[in-house]
Amino acid sequence: MEKQVNVLVVGEGGREFAIAKKLVESKHVKQVFCAPGNSGMPAVGVQPVDIAETDFAGLIRFAKNHEVAWTFVGPEDCLVDGIVDEFAAAGLKTFGPDARAAQLEGSKDYALNFMDNYHVPTACHAAYRDQTAAISNVDQFGFPVVIKENGLAGGKGVVIAQTKAEAIETIKSMFAGGQARLVLEECLQGPEYSMFVLVSNGHYRILPMAQDHKRAYDGDKGPNTGGMGAYSPLPQLDPTDYQKMVDQVVKPTINGLVEGSYHYHGILYIGLILTTDGPKVIEYNVRFGDPETQVILPRLKTDLFELVEAAINDQPLPEIKEDDAACLGVVLASKGYPVKPVHGQKLGEFPHQLGIEIDYANVAGPLDDLKGAGGRLLMVISKEKTLQAAYQRVYQYLxxxxEPECFYRHDIGKKAGLK
Known part of the structure; x- marks a missing residue:
């Protein structure tokens, strides 16, 4: 039998729960550590490590002391802050882009300039460092207009202003809140899709597609959140449109990474909108998305360890094999999320049920007496032969x-025709 190895996942949320759980399945893995992890992880064989994800020196010491083969970085802020660069300087392997490449998520303006330079279709846009200039030019984008904070905002730094008055108020609020720069964009119309590409210096594999739901409430109402639910596959996505996404978006993006001499061994998320003019990019993220990861990885038949191992070591990437089954998940969030979520509410125990998986995120305490510890608490997931069956099982459970101090959306999957 070949030697098994230890791996480390950095992060603590539902995304990292799903990544670590998937790595546990691999025959190549001896132990999966997750720093800092969460209290639900031991239930799936993952060992939490009490080191903050921002403590790069502590993480490096741990990786060396525990003979970690490589580290999978989950959160975007760590990547933007250069965790990959620091691990590399210490002689350690990581899965994730370096700080320069991570600017594709760290700065909206940087990402849009990259798209312009390498002919990746996106919205008409402009960046502003001055409130007066932004307000003076807002009319040229039409209404509604998309207003984005330039830096990291956990999926919540986007406002779609319906009127000029709302746009002006938003611009003033963002600059008053400390933003040094913001981006104005035309509001693209069409269905949105999440594409995740595993990248290894010019080589890539596209993972199963998913659809996220960013707004807090049913019918895509309310403020933007980090994501309230997702499903995969996407029966409404025509194969011809999918191929356009590959040819018109993925290929020029990968070519841009090569031409720009980016060090990129990691996941690239491409947020797409299918307009009447074809697919256009809403944004790049430089890591897996939450909650899409929780429904994509259960459908991935290819060994995740083997994919990452090959990418890190510049070896040929295994082919992606997808499970025919469908996966749907709904986020249970704290009341008041994302504006002012309740903290510390008693959640109790989530009963085991056939066909239901719980991916824990912002929870604390033992599994039989959980308490809330943040906005998005956990995700209820089902994998079934059909999306309809998964949809019914998840909502029956919910x-x-x-849970009076929590809420969830009731329409995850409706865009795929589910009832």
């Missing part, structure tokens, strides 16, 4: 819960 409807049986008694």
């Amino acid at each position: 409807q049986a819960l008694d």
